[in-house]
Amino acid sequence: MSEAVLFVDDDEDLCEMMRAILTKLGVSRVVVARSLRDVEAQRDDAITCTIAILDINLGNDQPSGVKVYEWLHREGFTGRTIFLTGHAGNDPRVQEAASLSGSVIASKPLSVPELRDLIGGARQAI
Numbered sequence: 001m002s003e004a005v006l007f008v009d010d011d012e013d014l015c016e017m018m019r020a021i022l023t024k025l026g027v028s029r030v031v032v033a034r035s036l037r038d039v040e041a042q043r044d045d046a047i048t049c050t051i052a053i054l055d056i057n058l059g060n061d062q063p064s065g066v067k068v069y070e071w072l073h074r075e076g077f078t079g080r081t082i083f084l085t086g087h088a089g090n091d092p093r094v095q096e097a098a099s100l101s102g103s104v105i106a107s108k109p110l111s112v113p114e115l116r117d118l119i120g121g122a123r124q125a126i
Contacts, residue, residue, distance in 0.1 A: 003119065004029035006049040008039060008068055009084070010059040018053070025116055036063040036071060047072060050079040051119060055108075056093050057085070066096050069103070082118050084108050 005027050007018045015032045022030045031046055033039045035058055039046050046052075052072060054065035069081055083097040086108040098105050106118055 003027050003051050004031070004049040005119070006031045006033070006039070006046050006052040006054075006072075006079075008033045008035075008053070008058070008065060009055040010034050010057075010062065011055075021112060021115065022119075025112075025119065027119070034058070036068050039068055039071065043075060047075045047077045049077070051082065052077065052079055053082045053084060053118075055084045056097050064093055066093065066100070069097070069100055080104070082106055084110070 005022050007015060007022065007030060009015055009018070012034060015034060019030045019032050029049070031042055031049055033042060033046070052069070054068050056065040058064060058068070065083055081100070081103045083103055083105050084107075085091070085094050085097070085105060094105060097103060104118065104121070106114065110118070
């Protein structure tokens with residue numbers, strides 16, 4: 001895979017684990033952020049990614065993954081988006097993410113084969 005992936009989650013350990021897994025899956029560039037503020041600080045790297053994997057809930061009093069999606073698109077991001085969630089499908093934040101154009105919702109935790117399939121599916125849709 002030659003994709004560049006933006007991964008946003010408020011769990012620092014998960015971010016580092018995903019960086020390692022995505023690299024092993026052949027992703028050429030992985031940009032990791034824990035909040036919208038972190039994404040903004042890495043703007044040029046973030047908006048040039050081909051795939052964004054965004055946790056829907058980025059912690060209390062923090063902008064959600066949906067807000068990250070909206071910011072990315074305002075800044076010119078044209079890649080595919082995969083939202084991760086540990087919440088039920090009837091959660092309002094999950095429903096909001098599901099309504100966004102070109103997005104896919106995946107439940108946490110993801111297995112490595114599930115992640116590989118999601119990345120492959122996003123690549124085909126680009």
